[in-house]
Amino acid sequence: MAATTHSHPTPEPWRAPLARGPLRGDVSLPGSKSLTNRELVLAALADGPSTIRLPLHSRDSALMLAGLRQLGVGIDEVAPADGAAPNPYGPDLRITPAAMHGGVRLDCGLAGTVMRFLPPLAALATGPVTVDGDPYARKRPMGAIIRALADLGVDVTDDGDGAMPFSFTGTGSVRGGALSIDASASSQFVSGLLLSAPRFDEGLHLTHVGERLPSLPHIEMTVAALRARGVRVDEPAIGEWVVHPGPIAARDTTIEPDLSNAAPFAVAALVAGGTVRIRTWPAETTQVGADLETLLPLWGATVVRDGDDLVVDGGVGIRGGASLPGVTLDLSRGGELAPALVALSALADEPSEVTGIGHLRGHETDRLAALAADLNRSGGAVHELDDGLRITPAPLHGSAWAAYDDHRMATAGAIVGLVVDGIAVDDIGSTAKTLPQFPELWAALVATSVPADGSVSR
Structure with a gap:
């Protein structure tokens, strides 16, 4: 099944900003x-x-x-x-x-x-x-x-x-x-x-x-x-x-930051290199985004708690020449993390399989078809499975990136665009579904990636 575009693209595509050096990010996210x-x-x-x-x-x-x-x-x-x-x-x-x-x-x-x-x-x-x-x-x-x-x-x-x-x-x-x-x-x-x-x-x-x-x-x-x-x-x-x-019972309650919306920011440390600090990461939570703490080390990240924050260290990152491994991953617990982790897998050096996500075909768009379409349009080799995706790394190039009215598809394009020049997301406004401030927060994150030697990232 081919993913199909929907109703209201922005007038001009949003060109994903390239990381120019390792990140020194500090991100505070709105509620879950x-x-x-x-x-x-x-x-x-x-x-x-x-x-x-x-x-x-x-x-x-x-x-x-x-x-x-x-x-x-x-x-x-x-x-x-x-x-x-x-x-x-x-x-x-x-x-x-x-x-x-x-x-x-x-x-x-x-x-x-x-x-x-x-x-x-x-x-x-x-x-x-x-x-x-x-x-x-x-x-x-x-x-x-x-x-x-x-x-x-x-x-x-x-x-x-x-x-x-x-x-x-x-x-x-x-x-x-x-x-x-x-x-x-x-x-x-x-x-x-x-x-x-x-x-x-x-x-x-x-x-x-x-x-x-x-x-x-x-x-x-x-x-x-x-x-x-x-x-x-x-x-x-x-x-x-x-x-x-x-x-x-009536009850006053305080909402935790959205840990699933933290995924693209945390993944960015592995792509661009450097560190990303996510503010006020809860010590205990029912949010599935908390799994990032154990998932990101599969690709080589160092993830630590520092007070109330979570700090992800991606080393030199893909931008700095790091070789990321492939993974075999069952994401049935938290399929909403799949777009960010599939985008990361497409930038790794070995094949990956992400399964347990067949139900994503019924989300904001058919996310399996959409991820395959966008990554393959950019030069990737992504194949749909009955219950997931097989990602075979291939050199990626700039191209149009369709959001399909889906906030997580738009943010997946931003991740790839950290190291692939010319990724143009057709509807970055779709992130308003759960994170209206995404373009500004992402721009601020990438702005921390200034290389000390003035070189240009790949």
């Missing part, structure tokens, strides 16, 4: 998209107001906020707590639950968390609800949520293709009880149901019946967020969850 949107849903269903500090402000979170406001949830911007530093990326949020109403059309954009988390919540509203999104979002798998709502007693109307748009009329309650789903296409199906389950009349006894369950850490994140708000969640077996009915 995954944590922000989970906490927004839980706060909307809680038994009192909650304050979310240092939330992400991006297209994905804006779509979630807009949907909650349409349903009647109160959302106000608030000043930082006394003595707290302001969030440089946007205001804190005060979420006030309210009786939810229908009569709305929810725009999910391309946001998987919005399209999978909002429908179970909106089923608790009273009145008609339509769920839709961007044109390409109508190709993303939604059948598991549609069937789950129907099995829980919600009267759902769709085109029979397991995709958006679809509609239902909420009655103010959802029965809940025992439910089986196939979440092989996305762990977000499980998380979306679990988040609203405490408000179902009978709670939820959810069982996954598919052959595989990708991105399990994201479900662990959901369970941890529920438990932090006093919800009882039992896990009788792998792929089985019991959420007991009851209140969701």
Whole structure:
């Protein structure tokens, strides 16, 4: 299958900046998209107001906020707590639950968390609800949520293709009880149901019946967020969850930096050489981006904790002539790291295979086809497997790089462009999905790569 471009490229392609020397990067990232949107849903269903500090402000979170406001949830911007530093990326949020109403059309954009988390919540509203999104979002798998709502007693109307748009009329309650789903296409199906389950009349006894369950850490994140708000969640077996009915406690919470968005910045140390410091890396987290701490050493990076920060040292890097090994890697835990790590593998000196990522065909774009297309257009040799990609290093050259409306495809192009002159990303604005400040943060990072001898990088 060939990846296809989508709706709104920027007027001029963004030429990825070359690294001129080893990096001395210092990066502070905004909040986690995954944590922000989970906490927004839980706060909307809680038994009192909650304050979310240092939330992400991006297209994905804006779509979630807009949907909650349409349903009647109160959302106000608030000043930082006394003595707290302001969030440089946007205001804190005060979420006030309210009786939810229908009569709305929810725009999910391309946001998987919005399209999978909002429908179970909106089923608790009273009145008609339509769920839709961007044109390409109508190709993303939604059948598991549609069937789950129907099995829980919600009267759902769709085109029979397991995709958006679809509609239902909420009655103010959802029965809940025992439910089986196939979440092989996305762990977000499980998380979306679990988040609203405490408000179902009978709670939820959810069982996954598919052959595989990708991105399990994201479900662990959901369970941890529920438990932090006093919800009882039992896990009788792998792929089985019991959420007991009851209140969701109001709770003020601070969002961690997005560790998956840290991937291109951390990988840059191995490509350009030098060091990249990621500020306020959490000591303990449910974010899958934390796996970078153990993954990057596979390519030869030195990764250390320094106080509250994570420091990645790439030595001289590919720019300085380092020879990076190939890897055989199962990324089923965290497929969202794949675009950055595949881009790195394409710059290594030995072949690599990255598997466990077949479900990425149903993300913002078909990421396997898109990565193969972009890298091969640049002179690479990338082949699709049933469940991943085989990357055979080859000399790369400058070329057009399609983002496919996908933030992680755009940042993969930036990684390659550190050492390949002429990589032109057609839509760097697609990074606004989860990191609107990416172009500025990347430019600041590359600006630290000034060689002492004035030489020009390859």
